[in-house]
Amino acid sequence: MxxxxxxxxxxxxxxxxxxxxxxxxxxxxxxxxxxxxxxxxxxxxxxxxxxxxxxxxxxxxxxxxxxxxxxxxHVGDFHQIILGGVGSWENLETGQIMDLVNHDKKIIAEIKNKYNTVKGSDLSGLYQAMENLVSNKYSTFKGYTAYYVTIIPKKPTRINTFFNPSDKEKGTKFSENHDIRLIDGASFYEIVTGDPNALFNLYQTLPTVIQKLTGKEFKSDTINQMIKYFELAYGSSHSKG
Structure with a gap:
């Protein structure tokens, strides 16, 4: 199976x-x-x-x-690799202007493992890069939606909202753009896979895969504790449906 x-x-x-x-x-x-x-x-x-x-x-x-x-x-790279292995999603590899693309869905994404991986002062540069990609009429990604994905969000709740950080030159927030979005890992995994519980199911599967590769067996009490850690990051209502 x-x-x-x-x-x-x-x-x-x-x-x-x-x-x-x-x-x-x-x-x-x-x-x-x-x-x-x-x-x-x-x-x-x-x-x-x-x-x-x-x-x-x-x-x-x-x-x-x-x-x-x-x-x-490297954990953020792991998620980038996994997401890039689903259906028509493509991993653009390290060093590219974005991490993932799906031309069918017209989505590009930048994947970061944690909400604070990118320094606050660098968020404006990320926004401007995304805006140029989805708004510039000469861009390959004109008309796409750009997602800034923080696999582990700042708060244990699902988010899919405008990504409009402060413009460090003007000191005010960038204008809200429906095509430039901030999203948590669980919600983005749902977009990619169509499964609202995809991230949690991936997490639950890891001990089985690790045991297969290394022989290391996770005891049931350890797995239960690991699930509690997941809930601290994503909330006890991490499973939808």
Missing amino acids: QLLPWISDEFLINAVEKLLIIADKSLQKSETDFNKNVLDPFSAIFQIAGFNISHDEWLIAEKTRQAQKSLQN
Whole structure:
């Protein structure tokens, strides 16, 4: 039985495997580069004392923290790859002006893993790039809708609204444009797949895929806790329908 109805098992498994390899390399790099990075010795001693942990516990936590920072940069790429593997959606790859396009639906999208991935001062540049793409009569994407997708939104609610950040030159917000939108990850996954619960179903499927690839089994209490983390990000009413 297919794991998810809107993407092939092979594509999903390959995307997960790619991110697991990056995670492993990130941890290895944190090990080899640990003494090369500038550490805060004052923070270290106060963490050990204030958190009532041993040096070994602090060391593991610090190496994990460094690896986590590297890994998080690639989680947004994971979503870009997954979304680009659905139907007529196309992953434009890193370095392009936008991340995803669907010519049939006339949609382009910029995918970011978290609402604060892009600095506030850089949002105006993103808006202007989107406006130029969908409004310029010479643009390939003239008449398309541009979405700024924050997979993890600022608040655990679904959003699909105008994206009109502040113009850093004028100090006022850009005009509302129906074709330039801010949307959360769950809502955008629904647009891409047609399944209102697609993001949650993907999340629930990951332990099965990871076990298949690594042999690591997630215990039921761990999975239940992971679902609670999902609910903290997207709300307890994350499942629609």
